[in-house]
Amino acid sequence: MPKIVDPHERRQAVAEAVFRVIERDGLDRASLRTVAAEAGLAIGSVRHYFASHAELMEFAMRAMVERVSARLVTHADRLLAAATPLTWAEQREAVVAMLAEVLPLDEERRRECVVWLAFVTAARTRPELRASADQPYDDMVELTTRVLRGAERAGALRDDVDIDLEARRLCAVLDGLSLHGVLHPTRLDPDTTLAVLRRHLAGLAREQS
Secondary structure: OOOOOOHHHHHHHHHHHHHHHHHHHOHHHOOHHHHHHHHOOOHHHHHHHOOOHHHHHHHHHHHHHHHHHHHHHHHHHHHHOOOOOOOHHHHHHHHHHHHHHHOOOOHHHHHHHHHHHHHHHHHOOOHHHHHHHHHHHHHHHHHHHHHHHHHHHOOOEOOOOOHHHHHHHHHHHHHHHHHHHHHOOOOOOHHHHHHHHHHHHHOOEOOOO
16 A cells, blocks of 8 residues: 655655755755755655745745744744733843744754755845745844834833834844854854843833833
């Protein structure tokens, strides 16, 4: 009796193979053939689920976004739906915990950052990846804006804080920390990374907070 293969599981397994190849050898080496070999599949099996290399890369990119976004949403829902009002110090630590999901603070998140940086760099010259690179950025700006608006409503932020500008600045801080953590891991350790993020958020607060 032929083995029944779950298409969703098989596509996810192939995406995981893409991630491993990119982390180890770079995106340029993630051909259909090398990905198939990494996944332990015949290249025809990969082509059964992905009509082209571009389709495979788009799927893998979206799969990475969905993985990280699910963790962010869990934190955001918990933060924004708190049963009792949080102090700014409590809010700040909750925000740090949430945003830490996109920083290379452990082996898993470091791998995700390596793969994601490869994808967004490739999107600069590969139009088929552009939308998948832009949407997560827009989503992160929206998320940081919501969080800062919540802190503003709670009276935790300085009166001169420009929420729209600060949301984009916070995203830039996260991008910089991710890039430095990937490229200079021995010079920017996890504790220092979190300290930078905390200091940035503290700079937005009222002095008495």
